[in-house]
Amino acid sequence: MPKRNIELIELDDNDILVRKIALIETAKRCFDLRLQSNAGGNLSVRLACNEAIVIKPSGIGFNECTVDNLMVADLNGEVLAGSGKPSKDLDFHAGIYRARKDVGAIVHVHSPWATGWASAGLEIPCATVQTIEKVGRIPLIPLGPNGGPQRSEDIVPAVEDHSVKAATLASHGTIGLGKTLVDAQYVVELLEETAHIAFLREALAFAKGLNNVPLPAAGLKQQNAV
Ligand SMILES: [Zn+2]
Secondary structure, rough: OOOEEEEEEEOHHHHHHHHHHHHHHHHHHHHHOOOOOOOEEEEEEEEOOOOOOEEOOOOOOHHHHOOOOEEEEEEOOOOOEOOOOOOOOOHHHHHHHHHHHOOOEEEOOOOOHHHHHHHOOOOOOOHHHHHHHOOOOOOOOEEEEEEEHOHHHHHHHHHHHOOOOOEEEEOOOOEEEEEHHHHHHHHHHHHHHHHHHHHHHHHHHHHHHOOOOOOHHHHHHHHHOO
């Protein structure tokens, strides 16, 4: 991967501060909504210069982010500012920003309902009109080699298509992409809601002896496009 001279990246302290405050708000909201416990997950936002991001470091919970402990990194994963330990997720966040110029923020959480589907090796069905309209197909990304965590090279190709707004990671969690942190957070919220609804749909259909309750036609089309 070509190294970029970090001195060529112009960092604007005001912009960094504004993005950090937005990231802290989003992390808090994800924590309050129980989309992410205080262990794991990560979120990041692209700076106005386009060439660098603010990201949560390793070992800092969603409910513990402050303007002092967040990091700044370039799109090759080089840390530009911050004294914490870079997250292992930095690679895939940077990879997505390199591949998707339209993505301004990434929220990655281990939310239970959505991760339940992913852990069973199942895609979350496009079962509601909200998911069909606002998210669309949700690729399921298998574990990495030898059952290890998904690496950047496993994740980025699955979300390269500009129509993809979300993905699930087998036995791991979810990823929401958006122009802003609020957009990306809404995506993971909607994924969690859809996963819960889809589970209830399947359970009720089973309880009532209904086989093959069809998905909405538009959802089925999206599902089959994966
Ligand atoms: Zn994770």
